[in-house]
Amino acid sequence: MINLSIRTMAEMLKNQEISVQELCAVYSDRTKAFNHSTHAMITINPELNAAEILQAQSLIGQDEQLLAGIPLVHKDLFCTQGVKTTCGSKMLADFIPPYNATVVQKLSDKGMVSIGKANMDEFAMGSSNEHSAFGAVSNPWDLSRVPGGSSGGSAAAVAARMVPVATGTDTGGSIRQPAAFCGITGIKPSYGRVSRYGMVAFASSLDQGGVMAPSADDCGLVLSAMTGHDPLDSTSAQQPRLNWEKPSSPEHKGLKVGVVNAWIDELQDEGIKQKTLDAIAHLKANGAEVVDIKLPHAELAISAYYILAPAECSSNLSRFDGVRFGHQTKAVDDLESLYRQSRSEGFGEEVQKRIIIGAWALSSGYYDAYYLKAQKVRRLISEDFKQAFAEVDVIACPVSPEVAFKQGEKSDGVSMYQADKFTIPASLAGLPCLSMPIGFTQGLPVGLQLIGNYFDEQSILQLADQYQQQTNYHLQLPEAFA
Amino acid sequence: MSINRKELEEIAALAQLNIPEKQVSHITESLNQVMDMIELINDANTSEVKPMSHPNDAWQLVRQDEVTDTSHKTELLALAAHADEDHYLVPKVIE
Numbered sequence: 001m002i003n004l005s006i007r008t009m010a011e012m013l014k015n016q017e018i019s020v021q022e023l024c025a026v027y028s029d030r031t032k033a034f035n036h037s038t039h040a041m042i043t044i045n046p047e048l049n050a051a052e053i054l055q056a057q058s059l060i061g062q063d064e065q066l067l068a069g070i071p072l073v074h075k076d077l078f079c080t081q082g083v084k085t086t087c088g089s090k091m092l093a094d095f096i097p098p099y100n101a102t103v104v105q106k107l108s109d110k111g112m113v114s115i116g117k118a119n120m121d122e123f124a125m126g127s128s129n130e131h132s133a134f135g136a137v138s139n140p141w142d143l144s145r146v147p148g149g150s151s152g153g154s155a156a157a158v159a160a161r162m163v164p165v166a167t168g169t170d171t172g173g174s175i176r177q178p179a180a181f182c183g184i185t186g187i188k189p190s191y192g193r194v195s196r197y198g199m200v201a202f203a204s205s206l207d208q209g210g211v212m213a214p215s216a217d218d219c220g221l222v223l224s225a226m227t228g229h230d231p232l233d234s235t236s237a238q239q240p241r242l243n244w245e246k247p248s249s250p251e252h253k254g255l256k257v258g259v260v261n262a263w264i265d266e267l268q269d270e271g272i273k274q275k276t277l278d279a280i281a282h283l284k285a286n287g288a289e290v291v292d293i294k295l296p297h298a299e300l301a302i303s304a305y306y307i308l309a310p311a312e313c314s315s316n317l318s319r320f321d322g323v324r325f326g327h328q329t330k331a332v333d334d335l336e337s338l339y340r341q342s343r344s345e346g347f348g349e350e351v352q353k354r355i356i357i358g359a360w361a362l363s364s365g366y367y368d369a370y371y372l373k374a375q376k377v378r379r380l381i382s383e384d385f386k387q388a389f390a391e392v393d394v395i396a397c398p399v400s401p402e403v404a405f406k407q408g409e410k411s412d413g414v415s416m417y418q419a420d421k422f423t424i425p426a427s428l429a430g431l432p433c434l435s436m437p438i439g440f441t442q443g444l445p446v447g448l449q450l451i452g453n454y455f456d457e458q459s460i461l462q463l464a465d466q467y468q469q470q471t472n473y474h475l476q477l478p479e480a481f482a
Numbered sequence: 483m484s485i486n487r488k489e490l491e492e493i494a495a496l497a498q499l500n501i502p503e504k505q506v507s508h509i510t511e512s513l514n515q516v517m518d519m520i521e522l523i524n525d526a527n528t529s530e531v532k533p534m535s536h537p538n539d540a541w542q543l544v545r546q547d548e549v550t551d552t553s554h555k556t557e558l559l560a561l562a563a564h565a566d567e568d569h570y571l572v573p574k575v576i577e
Contacts, residue, residue: 334573344501352509
């Protein structure tokens with residue numbers, strides 16, 4: 001029951017082998033039971049919402065996208081009307097939004113049933129989920145290790161099958177890296193594909209909502225329902241809705257896959273390197289034409305990203321003033337102190353650090369030398385990808401140079417930042433990309449990243465689905481949660 | 483490029499943050515590690531390159547200038563720590 005695809009669950013619901021209430025109760029019970037060990041959730045709805053269940057049940061059989069009655073959790077930065085939305089921060093510990101994010105509304109309209117809100121790094125800033133004001137998340141494959149971040153709660157919840165699917169967001173790798181660390185599939189679509197309305201902002205030119213689930217097919221089904229132009233988000237793309245079509249054959253005939261061999265060569269972890277090479281050999285054996293590609297400016301991506309993302313963060317987070325919403329300090333008698341004290345108490349150290357870096361990069365004297373320079377480097381990186389996609393259909397490369405690391409192992413921020421080197425380039429370019437499980441090393445999952453051309457989510461999902469038709473890494477469950 | 487205590491205090495003031503005295507040296511050190519990392523950006527030759535502020539070559543969309551009659555004043559004011567029926571309440575700013 002707990003390791004079924006969305007298509008199978010939809011079939012069972014349609015055939016009345018199970019009701020929406022029963023299906024959602026299975027997962028709600030697992031979420032409650034396993035949250036003690038994983039801390040994957042910040043909020044678990046105490047009871048299933050009867051009206052939601054009734055609405056979902058009425059949609060069974062009518063819903064072409066097969067999502068009616070499927071339970072899910074939302075990353076706790078998607079605004080949910082009447083349900084606390086903390087963003088992993090003390091700043092928003094008691095924030096109850098008066099409206100739904102577009103993503104939440106679209107999935108609710110399809111009859112998906114939310115059973116709670118997933119833990120995350122505070123304001124989506126972090127790669128380990130250790131920076132949550134509500135406690136660190138544990139990786140279901142080894143509870144002493146991190147699940148990755150910032151969508152670590154979503155990844156851990158899916159890996160432990162506390163839910164069959166979760167929403168996430170990705171600014172520099174926050175869906176792909178936790179998906180890789182937790183042995184699930186996670187897709188970040190093209191920038192603009194999914195509305196950011198009601199998604200608490202970190203870096204507005206990079207943030208993008210996406211999906212985390214066991215398989216590419218599950219991700220494709222849910223992502224399709226999340227897409228489409230949204231007049232409430234001026235950066236939402238004027239593109240028709242994604243219409244994921246599952247391929248019927250596992251053959252990749254005629255598909256050109258570009259491989260960034262330089263990135264594979266620099267992998268220090270022999271286990272990850274071998275699994276990556278094996279996965280690429282598998283694609284080749286199934287008919288893909290594999291060619292070496294180069295992304296010469298990608299080595300500058302981390303430097304550019306850690307100027308641009310903090311700059312946008314410092315600007316976005318200036319809205320938290322302690323006055324209109326969010327944490328307000330007590331016992332101050334002037335407005336300036338109210339602002340400063342509320343922000344200093346409400347934001348954690350990592351968030352404050354990034355605000356300061358951003359304020360510095362945008363300040364007089366450094367703006368041209370750093371912020372503008374980083375924007376120019378961003379274009380060079382984007383041009384590298386454009387050249388690559390003139391030759392290939394999909395790019396395959398590692399997600400992370402390491403498997404899930406021990407909690408507390410990375411005490412200095414910079415080594416954690418540098419581990420995002422393979423995910424950040426595609427984020428800066430705004431391209432669709434996913435991570436899929438390709439095996440295990442030292443008992444821990446390894447992911448492969450697939451990057452597609454602008455608005456071509458279909459190709460990367462298709463390649464991942466074809467790989468998953470012939471492998472079962474995405475269906476493996478951690479022993480303690482089987 | 484590195485940042486010293488005085489600069490940290492100036493930037494923190496710009497960002498409306500108080501850095502507690504006992505954290506100043508730790509945060510300065512941590513920021514300087516990041517500064518070293520981002521310094522690499524100066525290796526790039528960008529003399530002929532146009533800045534890229536956004537991944538999509540899109541322009542700002544405009545909507546029809548139609549009156550919308552929804553007021554959310556009550557729900558929004560309810561989110562504030564201190565408010566009356568029409569205002570956010572803050573410490574006195576004018577004597």
